[in-house]
Amino acid sequence: MARTPAPRGTRAATLSDVARLAGVSVATASKALNGRNHVHAQTRERVLEAAAQLSFSPNSLARGLLAGRTGTVGLLTSDLVGRFSLPILMGAEDAFGAGQVSVFLCDARGDAIRERHHVQALLSRRVDGLIVVGSSTNPRPPLADAVDVPVVYAYAPSEAPEDLSIVPDNVNAGRMAVEHLIACGRTRIAHISGDREYSAARDRAAGAEAALEAAGLSLVGEVAYGAWEEGWGRAAAGMLLDREPDVDAVLCGSDQVARGVLDTLRERGRRVPEDVAVMGFDNWDVLATGARPQLTSVDMNLEELGRAAARALFEAIDDEHGRGVHTVQCRVVVRGSTASAG
Amino acid sequence: MARTPAPRGTRAATLSDVARLAGVSVATASKALNGRNHVHAQTRERVLEAAAQLSFSPNSLARGLLAGRTGTVGLLTSDLVGRFSLPILMGAEDAFGAGQVSVFLCDARGDAIRERHHVQALLSRRVDGLIVVGSSTNPRPPLADAVDVPVVYAYAPSEAPEDLSIVPDNVNAGRMAVEHLIACGRTRIAHISGDREYSAARDRAAGAEAALEAAGLSLVGEVAYGAWEEGWGRAAAGMLLDREPDVDAVLCGSDQVARGVLDTLRERGRRVPEDVAVMGFDNWDVLATGARPQLTSVDMNLEELGRAAARALFEAIDDEHGRGVHTVQCRVVVRGSTASAG
């Protein structure tokens, strides 16, 4: 089990080396290794043995050069730090990694120049396709360059309707959230959200209001737009309690906001979930499970979104390219903060 | 400004196409595009024009095949979800992306089989080097395969001393944290940390105790090891206050733990920072800035660590391979929870 010391400088074995050692031609060696027929079983055995002995691994460059396909894709994200890109990237890496595809990761830092630079580099490396991951759900301009490989936009849809985009269904997510609260017996529901500039915030609010209307209810007060921060949640909850003391549920635009809301409720002596149910968005584990009580939240299924994007890219590479904006459904993760009715 | 529609199916232009259009040979075209001399200025101009017209981009595969270098590196992480891998990856991507290097991202999910699979794939793609990012600072076994390219281990050092590893200096970080608290006028300092199985926890505690001793002080109570969770922070802080009511500072093993400690202190009526100063580790922005008061924390400079790993890999590719465990310094980020003495 001794780890073979890395033979630095030793040129990697080529197919010729294997062929020579096995006493056959490179053509035969290639066929033997790739399971092609018209190779005698015994010959194949000799070749496999030689390959193993030289720990031969075929040069993907040469293979890709010949095949016109590299088995690589580019994953272009606009902000890697953002916590939304990552799970998407995970899911994509997952879907690809299972096959024979390797992923080039590029972070454009929200800079258009850098983005073009990366796209050029990826095209020069002859990737078979591109996934462009946005940092918010707001539509983004399509890639600036003419790209002769399929592109799938994930999370942030492309502004060009002929492009293929895959995004979370935030409208329906808002609907599902409210339906959950109603199922918990709540009727006086308020909505404290984040930045109004984000379509995610507006979509969720729209879905929530639609669900309330469908149930013959309406929102307690207006949608409180603000910032995606705990501090805003604390402040907004204070104002809400002053104005609407009989509220019995607060749907929050994010888990961060929800944490702030929870803090204020606790300080004001409201019990959660007995007096007021609280619900967040994003299902950010560390925030949701660290809360008291643990926070019910809507999960955007971002990993699934990443996998869906990868699958869509696969299809686009093989067959024809899809179009339009497709959605991935969200799901409600129930925890203590909305425990069914008191 | 019309975006050229992606010419799907149109084979990308090759150097021959450019040469033909410019009326020269491929050799001349190559020289012209690469700025080699012995090309007439006028000829070069024609070639450049032709290349632009065909939006020619050289095939990196062919180039890499010839040069024996691909300008790619593999980034092998063991858990992408973990919040420590990401900044490292960012830093590395940053350092590489600035040059001509593209990054293959692979997530092994902490699975040795998957890791070997990924390593094989990367070697087959003839990466020029590998960075292996661990998920905790505990040493990890070296790569199982014989690898003929340089490898740098980041965050988690390799167990093999002849490998090159780059890790945060947690011992010194503990020291710096305590020195900061002492500088704030605190003398009765407790330490609530996370899981004892993590060398990061033990190293930080060791550094903290060393700094206390150097100042003629000692820890209030024992190091309280537990879990990296808010709940543990809340519970441990309760026990601490029961046993050591006159504590005036709590150094926490992570920001999550610190959030829990802050909650308990607030509930017990202790003012932060006036009565008790609180300090976290990791400088996890969303937790640190969302806290009341905002949390002083130790930042591990993970992005810098990633950049350092990339630089080390660069050097190893060009020159000779370094060895041993190198450290990157942490830094204290001061916020309200340790505002200087009341």
Next chain:
DNA sequence: GCAATGACCGAAAAGGTTTTCGGACCTTTC
């Protein structure tokens, strides 16, 4: 006018793999 020099360009090989097609050898059948 001729030789030497220098400037510029093109042919060809190399890099490693896959695939096609022709050829060699062995077996079978009349």
Next chain:
DNA sequence: GAAAGGTCCGAAAACCTTTTCGGTCATTGC
């Protein structure tokens, strides 16, 4: 014993770029 057929193997082309080296042409100095 010869032809036909089948099985297996190898030569060579193709993918695209870079670099080396030899060749062509014009210019210059005598």
